Amino acid sequence: MMHIRPTPQWNTSPALLGFGVMRMPTKADGTIDRTLSDAMLKAAYEGGVTYFDTAYTYHNGESEPYLGSFLRQYPRSSYQVATKMPTWLVSSLDDAKRIFGEQRQRLGLEHFDFYLLHSIGKTAFTKMVEIGVLDYLIEEQQQGTIGNLGFSFHQIYEEFEYILRYRNWDFCQIQYNFLDTEEQAGRAGYNLATSLGIPVIVMEPIKGGSLINLNDDLASQFKALAPDASAASYALRWVADHPNVKVILSGMSTLEHVQENVATLKNPVPLSPKELHTVETVGETMRSRIGNSCTGCSYCMPCPFGVDIPGNFALWNKARMFDSYQIIQRAWESPHAADNRPSACTECGACVPLCPQMIDIPADLKTVDCELTALKG
Ligand code: SF4
Numbered sequence: 509m510m511h512i513r514p515t516p517q518w519n520t521s522p523a524l525l526g527f528g529v530m531r532m533p534t535k536a537d538g539t540i541d542r543t544l545s546d547a548m549l550k551a552a553y554e555g556g557v558t559y560f561d562t563a564y565t566y567h568n569g570e571s572e573p574y575l576g577s578f579l580r581q582y583p584r585s586s587y588q589v590a591t592k593m594p595t596w597l598v599s600s601l602d603d604a605k606r607i608f609g610e611q612r613q614r615l616g617l618e619h620f621d622f623y624l625l626h627s628i629g630k631t632a633f634t635k636m637v638e639i640g641v642l643d644y645l646i647e648e649q650q651q652g653t654i655g656n657l658g659f660s661f662h663q664i665y666e667e668f669e670y671i672l673r674y675r676n677w678d679f680c681q682i683q684y685n686f687l688d689t690e691e692q693a694g695r696a697g698y699n700l701a702t703s704l705g706i707p708v709i710v711m712e713p714i715k716g717g718s719l720i721n722l723n724d725d726l727a728s729q730f731k732a733l734a735p736d737a738s739a740a741s742y743a744l745r746w747v748a749d750h751p752n753v754k755v756i757l758s759g760m761s762t763l764e765h766v767q768e769n770v771a772t773l774k775n776p777v778p779l780s781p782k783e784l785h786t787v788e789t790v791g792e793t794m795r796s797r798i799g800n801s802c803t804g805c806s807y808c809m810p811c812p813f814g815v816d817i818p819g820n821f822a823l824w825n826k827a828r829m830f831d832s833y834q835i836i837q838r839a840w841e842s843p844h845a846a847d848n849r850p851s852a853c854t855e856c857g858a859c860v861p862l863c864p865q866m867i868d869i870p871a872d873l874k875t876v877d878c879e880l881t882a883l884k885g
């Protein structure tokens with residue numbers, strides 16, 4: 509049986525390791541590779557995973573019906589399903605009601621164990637309040653179609669605090685890993701939720717899988733602790749050492765990921781002081797490599813010339829942190845983003861006074877362009 513953290517606020521008891529199905533393997537045509545995905549979900553379920561997280565938009569809408577049909581072979585009481593309201597597709601209360609109804613049909617479920625406002629910031633949340641979507645979801649919960657109501661979050665801490673304090677949520681879902689302690693909700697957000705008694709569900713514990721592929725100088729520090737233990741296992745154990753984290757959602761994309769994550773979190777072993785020191789040293793080393801302190805707040809946006817300022821800085825900082833061009837190559841070279849790149853900057857200066865981090869944005873964009881163009885070769 510998988511490790512469970514009893515949570516008095518919840519009417520159900522998920523296992524600590526949850527399955528985020530966003531990264532399910534796909535075929536060449538972009539549809540879900542059902543043979544491989546079935547094997548992964550089966551291995552997870554049989555390994556003790558009970559919490560399965562999907563969303564209306566994942567895999568172009570295929571994720572919910574696929575997951576629903578897969579889970580139907582098991583007793584309903586043996587698993588929990590989480591799905592999300594895509595707030596960016598919601599302009600009216602009728603939109604929200606239609607989407608919610610579609611989700612019940614797609615998943616074939618009478619009720620969702622966990623339901624989230626998907627990836628909200630303050631603006632999207634305020635809109636959901638104003639057009640009545642939040643009240644509607646609370647009504648659905650009172651009628652039993654939603655077990656636990658929460659939100660997922662990727663914006664800056666200040667917006668997280670606003671949303672978290674707005675009401676007594678059943679849970680919040682944040683990106684959290686040993687590298688992102690000062691990003692998004694971060695450590696401060698985890699501590700705030702804990703102080704308010706709101707359980708935390710963590711996504712991106714391995715930072716979208718990127719913590720698996722560390723360069724030799726960093727990977728060797730983990731290897732020195734135990735030759736057979738992976739960097740991913742330390743990342744998961746670091747998150748598991750936070751007692752108010754009740755579910756760790758791993759976006760597994762291979763059978764090996766499932767097997768390794770199940771083995772790590774079935775009975776998670778707390779990090780020893782030496783292991784914790786190594787994890788924190790690796791995190792600090794990586795953070796010290798970043799090019800600037802852009803938080804992604806977007807206060808500088810929109811740029812009148814179309815530059816995606818936070819997007820470019822995020823790619824730059826990621827390439828530097830991981831000391832790897834490959835890790836951002838696809839995004840950097842994407843033809844869809846060509847017009848948003850630093851070369852479009854005219855150095856008009858309009859963005860500079862808007863940045864709370866006092867970043868010299870045009871100067872840093874030039875550096876981004878130079879460094880990443882040189883790496884592209
Ligand atoms: S300085 Fe560059 S990035 Fe900033 S607003 Fe002007 S064109 Fe856009």
Ligand code: SF4
Pocket residue numbers: 801802803804805806807808809817818821862863864865866867869
């Ligand atoms: S450059 Fe400054 S204002 Fe723009 S997203 Fe980054 S931190 Fe925010």
